[in-house]
Amino acid sequence: xxxxxxxVEELAPLLGPNTTKAAAAxxxxxxxxxxxxxxxxxxxxxxxxxxLLFSAYLVFAMQLGFAMLCAGSVRAKNTMNIMLTxxxxxxxxxxxxxxxxxxxxxxxxxxxxIRHPHLRLQHVDYSMFLYxxxxxIAAAGITSGSIAERTKFVAYLVYSxxxxxxxxxxxxxxxxxxxxWASANNKGNLLFGSGVIxxxxxxxxxxxxxxxxxxxxxxxxxxxxxxxxEGRAVALRGHSASLVVLGTFLLWFGWYGFNPGSFFTxxxxxxxxxxxxxxxxxxxxxxxxxxxxxxxxxxxxxVKRILSGHWNVLDVCNGLLAGFAxxxxxxxxxxxxxxxxxxxxxxxxxIGCNKLAEKVKYDDPLEAAQLHGGCGAWGIIFxxxxxxxxxxxxxxxxxxxxxxxLFMGGGWSLLAAHIIQILVIVGWVSATMGPxxxxxxxxxxxxxxxxxxxxxxxxxxxxxxxxxxDDDDLHIKGSQNERMELRPTNNSxxxxx
Numbered sequence: 001x002x003x004x005x006x007x008v009e010e011l012a013p014l015l016g017p018n019t020t021k022a023a024a025a026x027x028x029x030x031x032x033x034x035x036x037x038x039x040x041x042x043x044x045x046x047x048x049x050x051x052l053l054f055s056a057y058l059v060f061a062m063q064l065g066f067a068m069l070c071a072g073s074v075r076a077k078n079t080m081n082i083m084l085t086x087x088x089x090x091x092x093x094x095x096x097x098x099x100x101x102x103x104x105x106x107x108x109x110x111x112x113x114i115r116h117p118h119l120r121l122q123h124v125d126y127s128m129f130l131y132x133x134x135x136x137i138a139a140a141g142i143t144s145g146s147i148a149e150r151t152k153f154v155a156y157l158v159y160s161x162x163x164x165x166x167x168x169x170x171x172x173x174x175x176x177x178x179x180x181w182a183s184a185n186n187k188g189n190l191l192f193g194s195g196v197i198x199x200x201x202x203x204x205x206x207x208x209x210x211x212x213x214x215x216x217x218x219x220x221x222x223x224x225x226x227x228x229x230e231g232r233a234v235a236l237r238g239h240s241a242s243l244v245v246l247g248t249f250l251l252w253f254g255w256y257g258f259n260p261g262s263f264f265t266x267x268x269x270x271x272x273x274x275x276x277x278x279x280x281x282x283x284x285x286x287x288x289x290x291x292x293x294x295x296x297x298x299x300x301x302x303v304k305r306i307l308s309g310h311w312n313v314l315d316v317c318n319g320l321l322a323g324f325a326x327x328x329x330x331x332x333x334x335x336x337x338x339x340x341x342x343x344x345x346x347x348x349x350x351i352g353c354n355k356l357a358e359k360v361k362y363d364d365p366l367e368a369a370q371l372h373g374g375c376g377a378w379g380i381i382f383x384x385x386x387x388x389x390x391x392x393x394x395x396x397x398x399x400x401x402x403x404x405x406l407f408m409g410g411g412w413s414l415l416a417a418h419i420i421q422i423l424v425i426v427g428w429v430s431a432t433m434g435p436x437x438x439x440x441x442x443x444x445x446x447x448x449x450x451x452x453x454x455x456x457x458x459x460x461x462x463x464x465x466x467x468x469x470d471d472d473d474l475h476i477k478g479s480q481n482e483r484m485e486l487r488p489t490n491n492s493x494x495x496x497x
Contacts, residue, residue: 136164158445199262211373383414
């Protein structure tokens with residue numbers, strides 16, 4: 001908000017020659033005027049800070065959604081383990097993002113690749129730190145789902161710290177910082193004249209987490225029993241559809257902080273005194289987010305019904321999240337009707353990636369790499385196709401004639417920038433997280449033993465099961481689980497998730 005000014009030199013003559021002590025009167029009036037102006041400025045800062053903090057709280061609430069989704073998607077014998085890893089992502093991520101991550105992403109001095117790594121917060125907006133930390137741990141949470149049910153605890157600690165302290169912050173600097181080499185907020189030279197419009201992180205958050213999880217799961221290999229001796233896929237179903245649905249709704253709720261909150265401020269009029277301003281763009285962003293998720297959920301519902309012959313709530317939940325992951329990049333710069341296209345294609349991308357994963361015998365218990373990596377990449381392409389000129393200029397002001405969506409008449413420049421974003425994210429995460437997981441495997445710090453995996457990590461690694469059973473029930477259920485995993489049935493390939 002522009003500051004208001006009052007000058008004694010300008011006001012005193014206006015009071016007239018008959019006014020006693022005109023200068024003193026003008027000084028008093030200006031003092032009162034300045035006080036009122038300062039109150040308005042303070043209120044503006046307070047409103048924007050409150051909006052950003054509230055958005056940060058919503059994004060952090062997504063950790064609860066991740067925890068419930070992960071818990072419901074794994075077998076009961078691994079519930080304690082996956083819940084602990086979700087707590088670890090937030091706790092370790094908080095420390096390492098404070099020590100290194102935020103400085104790498106948004107500190108100073110800086111260059112196009114990375115910022116200076118201060119070891120403590122100095123002269124920063126603490127609300128912004130909290131918000132960005134919530135994003136960093138979301139990326140780490142995505143990865144934890146890909147390597148669930150067979151990963152040693154120390155590996156979680158190492159990868160989560162490295163991802164939130166270094167890998168993710170560098171990417172966020174590239175695409176979100178005011179001097180990142182590919183950022184649409186760059187004040188100097190913009191990549192292809194546009195920079196990358198990844199508004200809330202289809203690439204920065206979802207692709208980073210998804211590609212990291214891809215390497216973790218590939219290097220570890222599939223869970224015991226996931227594919228039978230003939231290579232056919234066997235469904236290792238999660239133990240609680242209720243927790244999956246609860247987690248999905250919590251993530252849906254948190255996404256309203258993830259996407260609309262990425263404006264950072266709300267009290268920003270595009271035209272002073274006009275009803276339309278950034279608050280309207282915030283509302284539109286919430287609507288596009290909603291429509292993309294809903295469309296993806298319904299598309300998944302009917303396509304999977306055709307493919308499998310039944311209605312599956314777990315598939316619908318993942319389809320919903322696929323739509324959210326895809327729209328995250330362009331949520332602020334596309335029309336609501338375009339969000340329907342985004343969600344529809346995202347569902348098909350997820351289904352196709354899952355089919356490919358089965359073909360190559362890739363095992364991801366939460367479909368995290370397919371959902372966040374594959375659909376995140378589609379979201380980046382979608383934005384380059386459907387970004388509207390008016391919205392691009394509102395969200396990224398200061399550069400008239402900035403390129404916008406190809407299908408909206410904006411040319412090829414934005415699409416070229418976004419293809420480069422996909423390539424460099426894949427390359428960066430491959431060059432950092434791939435070797436990390438490989439080193440952990442070579443040091444025997446990555447995967448648990450087959451005996452521990454069959455018995456369940458809760459019992460062998462965490463002091464007991466998450467649910468109370470009597471000894472007889474535990475023995476019977478444990479034996480049944482082992483038999484099912486070691487000797488898959490002949491028709492196991494027909495079981496659909």
